[in-house]
Amino acid sequence: MSALPKPSNWNVANAFTALRLVAVPVFIVLLLHDDGQSDSWRIAATAAFAVAIITDRIDGELARRWGLITDLGKIADPIADKALVGSALICLSLIGELPWWVTVVVLFRELAITGVRFVVIRHGVMPASRGGKYKTTAQSVALLLYLAPLPDAFQPVAVVTMGVAVVLTVATGLDYVVQAVRLRRGSDRTRAKRATGRGVPPESHRAGQSSAA
Known part of the structure; x- marks a missing residue:
């Protein structure tokens, strides 16, 4: 039975990931307008952030359901998430609504893990773990609470x-x-x-030596 062909990188799931990346600069403009003090612009920024987060759920579901999981998607999806979350953290810190140490800790972790993914990509692709998905959900909810112009009672x-x-x-x-x-x-x-370092010949060479003997 022949193996199923690998899905193309040009698919609808990856298109949603690309859309999330495109939404990042739009979100930044909306949030930083009037230094984040305009409720109407903050609502628009919150809506843009929420829509971008929803695309993350959509592309993952489409990729799994329709067999559209690709190595490109495994890499691009977390990068898009980090770009969106990172921009929200930095902008909130710039307008004085989130301590910079929170932004630094989260961004250091995200950038470091992205670097680790690229370092080990020659050995295989690390997909998002279940814990990573919980982390993304917690970050998204927290950022939505910070972004939305809610009453002070919601601050705690x-x-x-x-x-x-x-x-x-x-x-x-x-x-x-x-x-x-x-x-x-x-x-x-x-x-x-390791086999080469120990001087172990490839399987084909060992087989040839055995037959010659």
Whole structure:
């Protein structure tokens, strides 16, 4: 039975991921208008952020349901998420509504894990873990609470939710590092290098030596 053909990178799931990337500059303009003090522009920015987050759910569901999962999608999807979340964090810190240490911690983790993904890509692709999805959800909810022009009574809820998001961000970051180490150690590329370093000849050479003997 022949193997199913790999899905093309030019598919609807990846198109939604690209749409999320395009939405980032639009969101930034809306949020920073009038230094974030205009309720109408803040509502528009919140709506843009929410729509972008929804596309994340849509592209993932389409990719799984229609068999459109590609290596490009596995890499581009988290990058789009990080661009959206990162822009929201930076803008909120710029207008003085979110402590800079929160932005620095989250962005350091996101950029570091993106770097780790690219470092180990020769050994395999690390898909988003379940913990990473929980982290993304917590970040999205916390940011929506910070973005929306809500009454001051909601501020404690926003702070607690952001605290949970930061904890999940750090914890899942450490988990990804462990995954990357395991992936690198267990990959075919690493095993081949170890075999070469020990002077073990390839299977074809050993087979040839055995038949000659």
